[in-house]
Amino acid sequence: MTATTEVSDTPVIKPGGAKEVRRAFSSRTASILIIVLTILWTIPTFGVFVTSFRPGHDVANSGWWEFFVHPKATWENYHTVLFVGGSGVTGGIIPYLVNSLVITIPATLISLTIAAMAAYCIAWIRFRGSDSIFFFIFALQVVPLQMSLIPLQRFYNLGAHIGTVPIFPALHLGQHHPIVQIWISHTMFALPLAVFLLHNFIAQLPRDLMEAARVDGANHFRIFRTIVLPLITPALASFAIFEFLWVWNDLLVALTFGGYNVKSTPVTARLQQMIGQYGANWQLLTAGAFVAIIIPLIVFFALQRFFVRGLLAGSVKG
Amino acid sequence: MxxxxxxxxxxxxxxxxxxxxxxxxxxxxxxxxxxxxxxxxxxxxATGRLQRPLAILVFLGPAIVLLLIGLVIPAIRTFYLSLHGADLVGAKYVGLKNYTWAFTNPTEQQVLLNTLLWLIVAPVVSTALGLLIAVGVDRMKRQNLVKSLIFMPMAISFVGAGIIWKYVYDKAPDGLLTAIVTALGWKHPPLWILSHPLNNFLLMVIMIWIQTGFAMVVLSAAIKAVPDDIIEAARVDGAHGSRLFFSVQIPMIRSTLIVVLTTVMIATLKIFDIIKAVTGGNFGTNVLANDMWNQTFVQFNVGRGSALAVIIFVAVAPLLAYNIVQLRKERATR
Missing domain, CATH: 1.20.5 (Single alpha-helices involved in coiled-coils or other helix-helix interfaces)
Known part of the structure; x- marks a missing residue:
């Protein structure tokens, strides 16, 4: 953000600066420290990965590292979790994975679109009070989501009133379309951070470009569609990753507005439910946990090349 | 068949x-x-004078409406409820009673102390580790592998994390930590999750495990963006090695460091899922956000829950104000 001024003075960025820092830390100890940290960071997840392939009897009686002494592996756990259920659980986890996708994809795209529009407006259609609105939206990050749940629930069911005068009708979505409630709620909660990050990116687009388009007679809608959106793709992609991960991993919003049912419950909530039902069958839980982790990991690895680029030009310059 | x-x-x-x-x-x-x-x-x-207001309405309108319904009105309502009694509807005005309760009740004082500890330890450690890795990983082979592995916990849900860390903190034969200290000669290690105040730090480790990846990605982007001639000039002036790092590079990425610290701090203040999944707030590990949930949805004391929410907001207010001052400067120079 400050970088707008600084970088325009020094438009050429050579990679030499980073090199000097590298030299400062080029001691062998730094590398070793990082390798140790990486291993420490990975071991807990790796342990669950190993556990998910062990037979139930082994899991109950020995730590997962014993696997390397007495290797005994099976696909049974995954088969049970995905297709069968077992131990008092009916049905596999696949419908819940689909629910997670059904919740996550629209929630991510809708919040991203609305946030990008708002960010463009704050950055390039300046008006009295646009600064204040920007800071206000930034500050909303701190409102604890838990406190919004009851008012929102009431709003969906009863609409909005001033006194007895209705100003917004009740939506009555809970019965048949709980997922729509979940989409709207996730969009609301994602907006403060999304508007903030995208604004920082959009505000840095070259002023000349915008003015040239205005002179050519393009209106704001045209500029937004044909100039801004293509240029901010990396930022959109990097925020899309974050938003996808948050929504996919969310438990609270999905439970509050969807409850437990095979129509709308996402995989996180199913997993939490299974902790109660599977009880001692931890081999099944670990397999379930891994199934739930796999899709966000795929999304992350598929989009990660955008990630650094998007954040680089975004909020985070020194 | x-x-x-x-x-x-x-x-x-x-x-x-x-x-x-x-x-x-x-x-x-x-x-x-x-x-x-x-x-x-x-x-x-639309043409003429209508054009601009209409554009503002279309671009900004949806976001404003959603934010008003989803966050602003609930926040105002929370403040109102925090000055009232336990019930959701029709509770009496009680003034600051809920706040006095929060600051004088011994259980709540423990909660506040824990939250304060979390706020100091988790953001600082994850940012420091993230910075260390961001700087150090640059010259390593396979840096994408290292970065991906460090970032991986960000992609795991708190429910998943709860299952993963059970296999670290559990008692024998499951818990890795127990197995390691036993192998090192500690005959009867305690039940980690029950040992107060150690258990607070063990829970913070999970948060740090999740947030370090975030700090690393953002900071490594910022370090790469520092203009080269500044480094050159510092080198000509005789700054080298760690001195160059601490007196040139760090100040250059200062605003990024602040953004990362703020973001992690806000996430820490709202931390709820980890506590809920691992201890449920028992054994002296409760923090504000979890207690707010308990007061509201378990004890059904909406007034107290709301007061705790307001305390959370006030706690980050100075940090937010500082960030806004910085942002204002930056927007002014544009």
Whole structure:
């Protein structure tokens, strides 16, 4: 953000600066420290990965590292979790994975679109009070989501009133379309951070470009569609990753507005439910946990090349 | 045989069900974008004095409405409820009683102390580790592998993290930590999750495990963006090695460091899922956000829960104010 001024003075960025820092830390100890940290960071997840392939009897009686002494592996756990259920659980986890996708994809795209529009407006259609609105939206990050749940629930069911005068009708979505409630709620909660990050990116687009388009007679809608959106793709992609991960991993919003049912419950909530039902069958839980982790990991690895680029030009310059 | 056949039928119906659900999603997304495009087209036809206000309305309107309903009104309502008694509807005005309760009740004092500890330890450690890795990983081979592995916990849900860390903190034979200290000669290690105040730090480790990846990604982007001639100038002036790092590079990425610290701090203040999944707030590990949930949804004391929410807001207010001052400067220079 400050970088707008600084970088325009020094438009050429050579990679030499980073090199000097590298030299400062080029001691062998730094590398070793990082390798140790990486291993420490990975071991807990790796342990669950190993556990998910062990037979139930082994899991109950020995730590997962014993696997390397007495290797005994099976696909049974995954088969049970995905297709069968077992131990008092009916049905596999696949419908819940689909629910997670059904919740996550629209929630991510809708919040991203609305946030990008708002960010463009704050950055390039300046008006009295646009600064204040920007800071206000930034500050909303701190409102604890838990406190919004009851008012929102009431709003969906009863609409909005001033006194007895209705100003917004009740939506009555809970019965048949709980997922729509979940989409709207996730969009609301994602907006403060999304508007903030995208604004920082959009505000840095070259002023000349915008003015040239205005002179050519393009209106704001045209500029937004044909100039801004293509240029901010990396930022959109990097925020899309974050938003996808948050929504996919969310438990609270999905439970509050969807409850437990095979129509709308996402995989996180199913997993939490299974902790109660599977009880001692931890081999099944670990397999379930891994199934739930796999899709966000795929999304992350598929989009990660955008990630650094998007954040680089975004909020985070020194 | 029949079992196989029936499981085949179940799988087939699951499949067609899933396909139709995903089809609906594509429809919904297509309709959403179509509506936006139509609105853009219609509003774009306006000319003259109407043009600007209409553009502002279309671009900013949806976000403002959603934020008002989802966050602003609930926040105001929370403040109002924090000055009232336990019930959701029709509670009496009690003044600052809920706040005095929060600051004088011994259990709540423990909660506040824990939250304070969390706020100091978790953001600072994750930012420091993130910075260390961001700087150090640059010259390593396979840096993408290292970065991905460090970032991986960000992609794991708190429910998943709860299951993962059970295998670290559990008692024998499951817990890795127990196994390691036993192997090192500690005959009867305690039950980690029950040992107060150690358990607070063990829970913080989980948060640090999740947030370090975030700090690393953002900081490594910032370090790469520092203009080269500044480094050159410092080198000509005789700054080298760690001195160059601490007196040139760190100040250059200062505002990024602050953004990262703020973001992690806000996430820490709202931390809820980790506590809920691992200890449920028992054994002296409760923090504000979790207690707020308990007061509101378990004890059904909405007034107290709301007061705790307001305390959370006030706690980060100075940090937010500082960030806003910085932002204001930056927006002014544009």
């Amino acid at each position: 029949s079992v196989l056949a029936s499981s085949g039928i179940v799988t087939a119906s699951t499949f067609s069900d899933s396909a139709s659900k995903l089809g609906n999603v594509i429809e919904v997304v297509a309709v959403f974008f179509a509506v936006i495009l139509i609105i853009f087209f219609a509003a774009g036809r």
